[in-house]
Amino acid sequence: MGRGDLSDEEWARLEPHLPRTMGRGGRWQCHRRVINGILFRQRTGVPWRDLPSRSGKWKTVHDRHRRWSADGTWERILRAVQADADADAEGRIDWSMVSVDASSCRAHQRSAGARSRPPRTPGRRRTPVRHRPDEPLGRSRGGLTCKIHLAGEGGLRPLAFTITPGQWGDAPQLIPVLEQIRMPRTAGGRSRTRPDHLGGDKAYSSRRNRRYLRRRHIKHTIPEPRDQRANRRPRGNQAGRPTGFDPEIYRRRNEAEGTINRLKIFRAVANRYGKRAYVFHGTVAVASIRLWLYG
Known part of the structure; x- marks a missing residue:
């Protein structure tokens, strides 16, 4: 057993959720x-070779x-490990x-360049592209980056x-992230999808997000930016009641930052090396599984 490999206790918690067969009578090699090889690459970021x-x-x-990563197996394993917890x-x-x-993740220079069209055929010219529009890569002040939006407990x-x-932006992704929370119950029944309280910084303050949280009866502590307060006051009663804010509860918002810091211990998460979005999504899922097995 090498440094950073799964311990016997961690393996005992993970093994029941792994696929048994690979289809058509095939058998997987030693899971x-x-x-452990995948986790080694996650931690160090070395090339696969x-x-x-x-x-x-x-x-x-x-x-x-x-x-x-492609067939969603990592996602199913993550849900199963969370359900056990x-x-x-x-x-x-x-x-x-x-x-x-x-949090933004810097993309490696080789993570761009995934083909957006079929390869060029003889006698036909095609315009080179930097990256596919459906692969979440974009340019910000940090250069070529992608962004992880997460909800942490x-x-x-x-x-x-x-x-x-x-x-x-961060605010439009609040609803998609919360819609991804789906905790199966091992004893049966409906999956849990709603936290008791939600905390976020002022980047998540919007009328759309607050309406969504009120509709789902989720208590929330999200500060209102100064410009939103200034735009609301001239409207009087039509703007509704001022948003509530509890500074004591808001202190726990840094737990999400701590979750991101733990994820970025894995170099393959802090820096995106793969071209395909589903592979990087699987990389973040594997890192998340590792954090749940730690606990």
């Missing part, structure tokens, strides 16, 4: 060795991660306060996340 020999063939590790007798998920935040572990281009 534990391959997943530079994986240590104890991980087996690098192409097996690469193809396993790419395949499970929610059903734990110790109640390891803190639903009393869920915070939302976003009080234990500094992600509940849900989405990936967008780096120049996209």
Whole structure:
């Protein structure tokens, strides 16, 4: 067992949720060795070909991660691990306060260049493109970046996340992130989708977001920016009541920042190396699974 590999206790919690067969009678190679290889690449950010020999063939590790990212296996495993934590007798998920935040991830120079059209055929010219419009890559002040929007619980572990281009705003992604929260119940019944309280910085303050939270009966602590207050006051009663704000509760908003910091310990998350969005999405899901197994 190498440094950073899954311990026996962590493996015992993860193994029941892994796929048994690969279809058409095929059998997977050793899950534990391959997943440890994926985690090694997540932590270090090395090219796939530079994986240590104890991980087996690098192409097996690469193809396993790419395949499970494409078919949603990592997402299903993450939901299952979260459900186990929610059903734990110790109640390891803190639903009393869920915070939302976003962070930009610098894209490696080779992460751009995914084809947006079929390759050029003989006798036909095509215009070169930098990156596909459906791969969440964009330019911000930090250069070519993408952005992770997430909702984290009080234990500094992600509940849900989405990936967008780096120049996209935070407020429009609040609803998509909350819609991703879906915690299955091992004892049966409807999945839990609503936290007790939501915290966010002033970037998430908008009438649309507040209407959505009120409709779902989610208490929230989101400060109102100065310009929004100035625009509301001249409208008088038509603008509605001022937004409530509790500074004591707002102190817990930094839990989302702590969750992002824990995710970015993995270099493959802090820097996007893959061209395809679904592969990077699977990379963030694997890092999230690792954080849940830590707890």
